[in-house]
Amino acid sequence: MKIVLAQLNFHVGNFSYNLGKIVDSIRKAIMEKADLIVFSELSLTGYPPRDFLNYPGFIEKCRTSIEEILPLSLDIDIILGLPWENPNRPGKALYNAALHISGNKIKQVVAKALLPTYDIFDEYRYFEPGSEFHCLEIKGHTVALTICEDLWNIENGQYRFSPMDVLIQEEPEIMINIAASPFFYRQKEARIQVLKANTHRYNIPLVYVNHVGAQTDLLFDGGSLALDAENNFLVEASYFEEDFRILDFALKEKSLVKRAPHLRGADQGSQVPGAKLDKDIKHISLEIFHNKELLKRIHEALLMGIRDFFRKSGFKKAVIGLSGGIDSALVMVLATQALGPENVFGVLMPSRYSSEHSLEDAYELMKRLGTKGIEIPIESITQSAQAELKPLFGDLPFGLAEENIQSRTRGLLLMAISNKLGYILLNTSNKSEAAVGYGTLYGDMCGAISVIGDLYKTQVFALCRYLNLDKEIIPLNILVKAPSAELRPDQKDSDSLPDYAELDSVLFGYIEENRDFDDLIQDGFSRELIHRTLNLVNKAEFKRYQFCPILRVSSKAFGMGRRMPLVGKYDQ
Numbered sequence: 001m002k003i004v005l006a007q008l009n010f011h012v013g014n015f016s017y018n019l020g021k022i023v024d025s026i027r028k029a030i031m032e033k034a035d036l037i038v039f040s041e042l043s044l045t046g047y048p049p050r051d052f053l054n055y056p057g058f059i060e061k062c063r064t065s066i067e068e069i070l071p072l073s074l075d076i077d078i079i080l081g082l083p084w085e086n087p088n089r090p091g092k093a094l095y096n097a098a099l100h101i102s103g104n105k106i107k108q109v110v111a112k113a114l115l116p117t118y119d120i121f122d123e124y125r126y127f128e129p130g131s132e133f134h135c136l137e138i139k140g141h142t143v144a145l146t147i148c149e150d151l152w153n154i155e156n157g158q159y160r161f162s163p164m165d166v167l168i169q170e171e172p173e174i175m176i177n178i179a180a181s182p183f184f185y186r187q188k189e190a191r192i193q194v195l196k197a198n199t200h201r202y203n204i205p206l207v208y209v210n211h212v213g214a215q216t217d218l219l220f221d222g223g224s225l226a227l228d229a230e231n232n233f234l235v236e237a238s239y240f241e242e243d244f245r246i247l248d249f250a251l252k253e254k255s256l257v258k259r260a261p262h263l264r265g266a267d268q269g270s271q272v273p274g275a276k277l278d279k280d281i282k283h284i285s286l287e288i289f290h291n292k293e294l295l296k297r298i299h300e301a302l303l304m305g306i307r308d309f310f311r312k313s314g315f316k317k318a319v320i321g322l323s324g325g326i327d328s329a330l331v332m333v334l335a336t337q338a339l340g341p342e343n344v345f346g347v348l349m350p351s352r353y354s355s356e357h358s359l360e361d362a363y364e365l366m367k368r369l370g371t372k373g374i375e376i377p378i379e380s381i382t383q384s385a386q387a388e389l390k391p392l393f394g395d396l397p398f399g400l401a402e403e404n405i406q407s408r409t410r411g412l413l414l415m416a417i418s419n420k421l422g423y424i425l426l427n428t429s430n431k432s433e434a435a436v437g438y439g440t441l442y443g444d445m446c447g448a449i450s451v452i453g454d455l456y457k458t459q460v461f462a463l464c465r466y467l468n469l470d471k472e473i474i475p476l477n478i479l480v481k482a483p484s485a486e487l488r489p490d491q492k493d494s495d496s497l498p499d500y501a502e503l504d505s506v507l508f509g510y511i512e513e514n515r516d517f518d519d520l521i522q523d524g525f526s527r528e529l530i531h532r533t534l535n536l537v538n539k540a541e542f543k544r545y546q547f548c549p550i551l552r553v554s555s556k557a558f559g560m561g562r563r564m565p566l567v568g569k570y571d572q
Contacts, residue, residue, distance in 0.1 A: 002032070004247075005209050005226070005235060013049065018043065019065050019069075035139045042180060043081045044066075059094070066080075066101075073104055074104055080099050082097060093128075108134070110145045112148065113130040113150055120552070133166040144167040147179070150177070151164065172204060175207070176207045179208060181220070184553060185553055188297070196227065199227045205229055214312075222237055298463060298553050317422070318425075321428065322366070323348075323358060323428075325484070332346060332365060333365075333474060336371055341369055345417075346362065346373030347375075348362050349378045350379075353489060364475045382409050386405065406443075427447025428447075429452070431456045432456045434540075435536070436533065437536055437540025448548060449550075461479065509523060510537060511556055
């Protein structure tokens with residue numbers, strides 16, 4: 001059986017765009033004389049459609065779109081993901097479904113059974129879980145079709161059953177899984193481990209088709225693949241770009257297929273032999289310092305995220321506030337690589353506390369990148385604001401309020417440029433700052449999207465060094481000088497924050513791994529450091545609640561994936 005893996009970059013809610021991609025791929029597959037083409041989970045709508053699913057007209061467009069696809073199925077079988085009405089009420093109105101389309105008909109509707117509600121997922125909010133499981137018949141072959149999470153229970157065991165344990169009773173010759181599996185920098189290893197665990201357990205080949213592209217903060221890396229029953233790779237599609245792969249499966253005759261049940265391993269949790277993912281809590285956040293492959297993935301993911309955010313929102317040009325520091329330098333480089341230097345505009349906004357070398361470094365960076373920019377001193381604006389506040393502030397000493405006036409002045413100018421010229425403002429805050437509240441609302445926290453808000457400060461340094469491996473793109477002085485907000489004389493981040501190497505290790509344990517005080521003590525961190533860090537994180541929740549979307553590259557990014565009470569009190 002000749003199978004096409006259609007790995008495409010869809011746009012949430014853009015039916016004409018998505019349908020065009022699907023139809024073009026089907027026609028191309030027909031030209032290749034394929035028997036079956038497989039698309040990813042919720043491909044017709046894009047993933048995740050979220051509350052679009054509450055609108056009847058949105059679901060109606062799904063139905064009318066299928067009417068355009070049906071005539072193409074006279075020459076090829078199609079597996080397509082989309083929301084589909086649940087005819088079995090009571091229950092939720094929709095399934096997260098896959099249609100098997102053949103001979104100008106919908107031959108079968110397969111409903112996703114295991115609906116994730118952890119991290120960024122909220123599928124049970126919208127969908128009814130599938131409860132009936134039957135294989136498909138395609139070109140004389142029996143096919144077990146599942147949707148994303150339906151295969152993941154083999155590892156984490158958080159659901160009561162696995163759909164494949166039911167489907168295997170019908171003696172399928174092959175498994176197909178359609179997915180919308182978001183990227184994080186170790187997702188490739190985790191995904192392959194899970195898929196190999198399935199082929200190991202059920203002893204049949206597997207075809208897996210994933211989304212690629214960015215949907216605002218969620219990034220999808222592709223990596224669609226096919227494995228034989230012995231876990232050999234038959235196909236591995238590209239990462240971070242669309243792909244169209246053709247696989248000619250020499251499926252066994254039914255008489256030669258091993259009879260079900262054939263479940264290798266003693267229980268549902270059996271895993272394929274091999275190395276497990278690294279779980280060294282204290283040092284895992286630092287692993288990318290020495291791992292070029294992981295840094296390469298993060299780099300490619302962020303470039304894809306920037307490109308797709310601009311393309312799908314209809315904008316072309318970015319504006320960035322340049323301080324001469326490492327965070328804004330990294331965002332400037334990434335934006336230039338993603339959008340081209342002609343589409344990136346830098347704004348330098350020095351105050352009386354800005355050092356001369358910071359300005360020189362920022363200008364040197366723009367020169368190397370070939371970007372244009374402007375310098376707008378903020379001293380007169382901040383002095384005017386402070387003068388107007390003098391009757392209220394009186395003789396109170398210079399402090400946080402005056403520092404924040406500087407930051408908010410910069411935010412005011414950047415947003416004015418964004419509004420007037422139609423540029424998208426890219427935020428330059430990192431994850432360490434966002435975690436401990438080291439940022440000013442309506443100031444340096446302004447922006448339409450956060451490019452590096454899921455990278456800790458130590459990871460920012462690591463990625464900058466990676467980008468400089470072949471050629472010094474970021475001036476060396478930016479990499480070696482002490483981080484500073486430059487909002488008061490001789491200010492350094494270390495004046496108010498722990499050393500970033502220690503801070504980031506504690507933050508990773510608390511945020512990524514949900515480890516509380518007692519766990520972190522076991523890792524050897526001091527009580528003072530843990531108390532101080534966790535207190536800062538919890539108190540800053542109100543700031544993160546108002547922060548822009550963050551391109552997600554870790555397993556636990558701020559935003560949809562981490563939901564905390566704003567005024568909660570949890571004593572560590």
